[in-house]
Amino acid sequence: MDADADAEVDAYALLGVAAAAGERELSRAYRAKALQHHPDKNRGDPAAARLFHDVKAAYDLLSDPVRRAAYDERRRALLAKRQRLGALSSQRKRMKSQLERGEQAARDARDAERERAQAVRAEAARFRDEALRDEARRDRAMRDHVRHSRGRPDGEPADDLDRAVRVRWATGSSHDRASLAAAFAPFGALDEVVVAPAAGPRSALLVFRSAAAARALLAAGSADPRISGFECAWAAGARPAETLAGPPPPPPPPPAADERRLPGSGLAFADFEALTLERMRQAGAAAAAPPRQG
Incomplete structure (x- = not known):
């Protein structure tokens, strides 16, 4: 050596x-x-x-x-x-260890973010499903209420949809419950007149006391000079099956984009809501009135 x-x-x-x-x-x-x-x-x-x-x-x-x-x-x-x-090897080992720890921390952060995103999506889906279920329950309740039979002494069908007419007028015109009741009284007695809110479409819901009055109005149509400024259509969107006798009324105008209808019914949500509020107002007024003296 x-x-x-x-x-x-x-x-x-x-x-x-x-x-x-x-x-x-x-x-x-x-x-x-x-x-x-x-x-x-x-x-x-x-x-x-x-x-x-x-x-x-x-x-x-x-x-x-x-x-x-x-x-x-x-x-x-x-x-x-x-x-x-x-020494260099030790330094490289430390650097490699630090790099691996950083990569692992980044992976952990990405995994945590994915889990949070999945949790948010799951919660949003749960809220959406609950909202859909609640809306379905409200829809059923509204259908039951609208189709609830109240009975009439004159023997006319009691279903509100058989007696309800939706009327519309030009934007420049102005109408209230009194003017509408006066305009449509010649066709028959009215139970309720519900005007859509000012922010909504220029329309109202007329609930006649009899289905015959509603049919008379739809049969006259806009050709009648007394209602020439109005467009009239069944509130249900179609002529009731039990009132098909006589000539068919003119087809209803297409609903506005925001006029959703009750599932299983042609009645618009806005109509039903306004009708319900009007009935609540009337019920409240009746309850607040002093009892009649015998």
Whole structure:
């Protein structure tokens, strides 16, 4: 072994001595190692023969002061290089560990965000389903209310839809309950006149006392000079089945885009709501009136 030998083979490590070992320590170490790895004592072991040769080469190198000095210089340079590489390796390991932790944190944040988004979507779907169920319940309640039979002494059908007519007029015209009742009274007695709110379409709902009056109005149509400024149509959107006798009335105008209708009924939500509010107002007024004296 010389100063240019492979640095992977450490002469001091082969002999088992420190780098500052003197000649006597080197000699004792060499004799012990040579005896340990001598081929005669390790027959059939090729590795022992190689180690015996390396131990002798290490001793020859370190026992020569000139060769040992050159070897020590090279060895120190290689050890320093290994330390630098080890430091760089440790730094790379730290950087890699930090990068992996950052990536994991980003993945965790994305997973948490996805879970939050899924929770929000699920909650929105739940609210939407509840709203649809509530609306369906309200629809059923309104249909039951509108179609509830109140009975009439004159024997006319009691269904409000059979007696309700929707009237519309031009935007420039102005009408209230009194003027509408006066305009349509010639066709028959009116139970209720409900004018749509000012913010809504220019229309009103007329509920006649008899289905015959409603049929008479629809039969006259806009050709009657008394109602030439109005458009009239069944509030249900179609002529009631039990009143098909006689000539059919003119087709109703198409409903406005915002006039939704009750499921299972042709009555518009706006009509039903206005009708219900009017009945509540009348019921409240009747309850507040003092009792009649007998």
